[in-house]
Amino acid sequence: MVDSFELSKIAGGILAALLVIFLPKVAIEIAHQSHGHEEIKDGYVLPAPTETEASGSAEGAPAAAFDPAAVVAMLPTAKPENAASTFKKCLGCHTADKAAASKAGPNLWGVLGRERGTRADFTGYSEAMKSKTGAWTYGDLVHFLHKPKEFVPGTKMVFPGISDLADLADVVAYIRTLSDNPEPWPTAAAAPAPAPGAAPAAAAEPK
Structure with missing residues (x-):
């Protein structure tokens, strides 16, 4: 045992x-x-950035320059009735009634077709504006309201401009109505160039 x-x-x-x-x-x-060693586990491998992502947007192609003619072409189909809220910003410094006096800025009644810097009851024009002679055209007004300091370097107007092109077209179309005899639409905007290969339009008979 x-x-x-x-x-x-x-x-x-x-x-x-x-x-x-x-x-x-x-x-x-x-x-x-x-x-402090820990068990190594499989991780998620991020995909390699593409060439475009790696370069970044700052190195991409520069933004296209503003083309006033493109907005002028939009004017005949713009909706001036939609410009009320945007145009209220203008009324902080301007008047728009025919008989109203100018305020911090000139009265905008009849501004299209008027010589720049010549509103009789307004004496606050900048030297830059007074030296830019000529009448306000659609293209001029589009450019000025989009980038005031680009169109008239040295302007006193502090408004930064209207960036949205559809809003810009609506506002300019509304300003056109501030007149006893609204300016006719530019010929290029009213009658776009025919498509390549299209037959030319027949000339209208004089009346």
């Missing part, structure tokens, strides 16, 4: 074997944790 001493020796041998098997593994795990 196996006595208790023999059982103790067997148990001790089994325990020693277990320690030999598991102790190195435990020691390695403890060492990794003590050095």
Whole structure:
């Protein structure tokens, strides 16, 4: 019969074997944790940026220059009735009634076709405006209301301009109505050039 001493020796041998098997593994795990090592997991690899994205928009093609003629071509189909809210900004400095006096800016009644810087009851024109001689045309007014300081460098008008081209066309079409005899639409806008290959329109008979 196996006595208790023999059982103790067997148990001790089994325990020693277990320690030999598991102790190195435990020691390695403890060492990794003590050095802050963590298990490396597969990560998500971001796609490489395209050539366009890498270059950035700042290095892209420059924005096209503003073309007043493009807005003038929109005028015959513009909606002056939609310009009320935008034109209210003008009324902070201008009047629009025929009999009204000028305010901080000249009265806008009859401005289309009027010589620039010549409204009789307004004496606050800048030297830059007075030196830009000639009558206000559709193209001039479009350019001025879009970028005042570009069309008349040195102007006193602090209005930054109307950036939306549809709104700009509506406002100019509305200003056209501020007259006893509204200026006729420009010929180029009223009669666009025919498509290539199209037969020319017949000339109208004089009346």
